[in-house]
Amino acid sequence: MGVMGWRQGRHARSGPLTVIALVAIGAFPAVAFIAWLFTAIGAAVPVAGGGHVPNIFAPASGHAKAIFDLSLFVLAVTGAIFAVVFGLIVCAILKFRRTEANAFREPPQVYGSTQIELAWTIVPVLIVLVLFLASARVIHGIQDAPEPPGAVDVTVVGHQFWWEFRYPGLGIVTANELHIPVSDPLRPRPTFLKLLSADTDHSFWIPELGGKTDLIPNRVNRMWLDPQRTGVFLGQCAQYCGTQHGKMLLRVVVDSPEGFEAWARGQQQPAMRDEQAAAGRRVFETTACINCHAVRGTAANGRFGPDLTHLMSRSTIASGAAWNTDESLRRWIEDPEAIKPGSLMPAMKLADADLNALVAYMRTLR
Amino acid sequence: MSSNAVAIPDARSESRPWVLALHDWVTTVDHKRLGILYVLYALLFLVIAGCEAMIIRIQLMFPHNAFVSPQVFNRMFTMHGTTMIFFVAVPVLLGFSNYLVPLMVGARDMAFPRLNAFSFWLTALGGLLLYFSLLGGNGLYGAGSAPDIGWWAYAPLALKAFSPGHSSDYWTISLIVSGFGTVGTAVNVIATILCMRCPGMHLGRMPLLVWLNLVMSGMLLIVMTPLTAAQLMLLVDRYLGGHFFDTQAGGSATLWMHFFWIFGHPEVYVLILPCFAFISEIVPVFSRKPMFGYPVMVAASVAIGFVSMSVWAHHMFTIGMNSYANSFFAITTMAVGVPTGIKMFNWIGTMWGGRIELKTPMLFAIGFLFQFLIAGLTGIMLAAAPFDWQLGLSYFVVAHFHYVIVGGILFALFGAFYYWYPKVTGRMMNETLGRWHFWLFVIGFHLCFDLMHIPGLLGMPRRIYTYEPGRGWDTLNLLVSLGAFVQAVAVLLFVANLVLSYFRGEKAGNDPWDAWTLEWSVSSPPPAYNFARIPTVASRRPLWDLKHAEDPDSRYE
Secondary structure, rough: OOOOHHHHHHHHHHHHHHHHHHHHHHHHHHHHHHHHHHHHHHOOOOOOOOOOOOOOOOOOEHHHHHHHHHHHHHHHHHHHHHHHHHHHHHHHHHHHHOOOOOOOOOOOOOOHHHHHHHHHHHHHHHHHHHHHHHHHHHHHHOOOOOOOOOOOOEEEHHHOEEEEEEEEOOOOOOOOOOOOOOOOOOOOOOEEEEEEEEEOOOOOOOOOOOOOOOOOOOOOOOEEEOOOEEEEEEOOOOOOOOOHHHOEEEEEEOOOOOHHHHHHHHHOOOOOOOOOHHHHHHHHHHHHHHHHEEEEEEOEEEOOOOOOHHHHHOOOOOOOOOOOHHHHHHHHHHHHHHHOOOOOOOOOOOOOHHHHHHHHHHHHHO | HHHHOOOOOOOOOOOOHHHHHHHHHHHOHHHHHHHHHHHHHHHHHHHHHHHHOOOOOOOOOOOOOOOOOOHHHHHHHHHHHHHHHHHHHHHHHHHHHHHHHHHHHOOOOOOHHHHHHHHHHHOOOOOHHHHHHHHHHHOOOOOOOOOOOEEEEEOOOOOOOOOOHHHHHHHHHHHHHHHHHHHHHHHHHHHHHHOOOOOOHHHHOHHHHHHHHHHHHHHHHHHHHHHHHHHHHHHHHHHHOOOOOOHHHHHHHHHHHHHHHHHHHHHHHHHHHHHHHHHHHHHHHHOOOOOOOHHHHHHHHHHHHHHHHHHHHHHHHHHHHOHHHHHHHHHHHHHHHHHHHHHHHHHHHHHHOOOOOOHHHHHHHHHHHHHHHHHHHHHHHHHHHHHHHHHHOEEEEEEEHHHHHHHHHHHHHHHHHHHHHHHHHHHHOOOOHHHHHHHHHHHHHHHHHHHHHHHOOOOEEEOOOOOOOOOOOOHHHHHHHHHHHHHHHHHHHHHHHHHHHHHHHHEOOOOOOOOOOOHHHHOOOOOHHHHOOOOOOOOOOOOHHOOOOOOOOOHHO
């Protein structure tokens, strides 16, 4: 079976098959790439139900579009390099295989060629220069963009394992679902994010709205978003931050200018005081809830957990790990481990009546 | 070279009690035995870390899967990464250089045989310390655990506040200990290459494998230093109240990143350079031509060594460095592509006009060329910093570096196993099983890692233990997992081939591949002292000169 078993006849039969298989395998990434391209194009078109699969090739902001354009250029250049080099490899294998005719003759011994090697040194240098200049332009365009007057400022604070959003100009504090206004290219109104962290590293990433930037403790980072259409954009924490990194989801709601004003007015109100839910409020204010959570206008002013003043204006709880329904609220308060094992929210171990009252109170925090 | 026919007493005697044989292996200072120990040790950890990869892939097969808890998942990817880099890739490559470098430069052993043994046992202890965390991770007060901080151990996650217990201490100490071992071997390889070459082998006549190991060892000397320093600083932070990385007391999280990646990125080149070395030996022999453009290959290797020291922060494009720093690291990273491209072209140039024999080592070498090409091109995409803001920290990056490490490094290693196994054991590896191994692995590899790029493009970040349905990630992850299982089967075939061929393989003889470097001039396995008489060489291919006395290489160099 070893080298000595390598008979001429056997070689002649298995040779072409091997080459065909090599070419087929070589074509696999190309096929995968095309399949993906179709997925991406298909994904960019809205599907039934109004949603689509978010991906980096369906940019919805100027920021993401700049990266998208660069990425097409880089893909074209690398694709061309791939075609040339892969073609050379396949050609070499096809043309210069051992055959019965040349089996016992060593081929001409060639040691190199200065001209050829100069050529394949200089051409890559030129390609690198072009790619670098194209990248540097986009780096500068995105990172050094000045903040226009009228931009919305948001401070994003990463926590294990949720997002805190503070709007210093508007006096709003919310969590996990970031509302920003749409930015018309003619009258840009981008949102500038100041990125901080309360504990470990996190990373803010909404593929359709732009690249990611890390939130690092004891450091201030900045990024900006200029979404050009309204809708809900999904993302999640991209930098490993601990046990529940996997369920630190992120939703960005891009509102029309009027929608954003309306949302902001709602958020600026103090918490609703519904006497029907007084029992639940008493439970809330007399248990450990208030150590971590804030509800403006009550004794609760903790900052370890999300601000609950307008909890019911959000569609998810637990940083996107569950829909915001009575049932999941109940489960979340009773046993957070069931939804998000390893989250820092403790199980409250409330009596059934108290739990019902508390959930009823939460329902009033609109 | 015919003088090697002088009989040298065979050190292996089958009739000795196994305790004494074992004692010989434990106390050996022979570079060949230490090389084999390194490789066996790495294979053991390859299987362990492979099992960890399977656990990761089973968990990710379906959305909201509950095969393991998030805590266990995080430990698995931390242990998988740490083990694969530090206790599989590094030792297996050091094992090969231990075994091959003295033979290829015509020396009887490494320059410092005892340091060599010491280094191996330090590395071995390091691996055991890492896995001891499974028992001792929580100290004396509870069940064990393993580190779950990721193999980069970013601060402040690795500090006391977020990683109580001792599991991350075991991680730190195991890397310090094995790092000392690595530095010892690096010193040894450099000294051997610079001081122990046989007469006639000036630097310009060294086989490329030796050149590349010289560059790799030089890089190891430089990059292990910041890693070890950072580990000590981390221990100071954890136990002595230091504030290097403690962000709650004014420390810097990014300082750790710089320390780690100024080790971590050159480390990739430390791993790939010996693989370039394998390819640079295998491709010429199976194309029946000398290496095309040897001086340029040497220059490109040294250039990679230097340039790769200045690219580390491309792992940090997302941390908010300013635009000048991002631009700098973008161009240095792209610049590494130039010498790497030159190497790729030279390998093709070697095949061009040759007489290519598609035996198993060459199949793996061709697989390497092809996959390393793609890995290099996705690397260029990641080097374009804005593109990296999208692709970085996503599954695209995971696919990219597995393309480098599995598609490049592991394929080259498999080729090297099939190529040098006859020299080490005296027996050929089974060609049929080898082909099955190759094709299964190729299919599994492409099914797994080609498709793995796509969830990254669809927004799937790395290191998440589960994901939501409806993001377009489900089917892809299922297929990726299937590909991983196919690869696992292929690796089992490989291990079976190693074992079966040892007992049943055909006798290899001294020079089964009709090759040209000095290791093929001695018996298989080589005698304890390698060369009865130190050879003298007159060209880069001493055995070619011997076989073609009418037209030797020495006439053209």
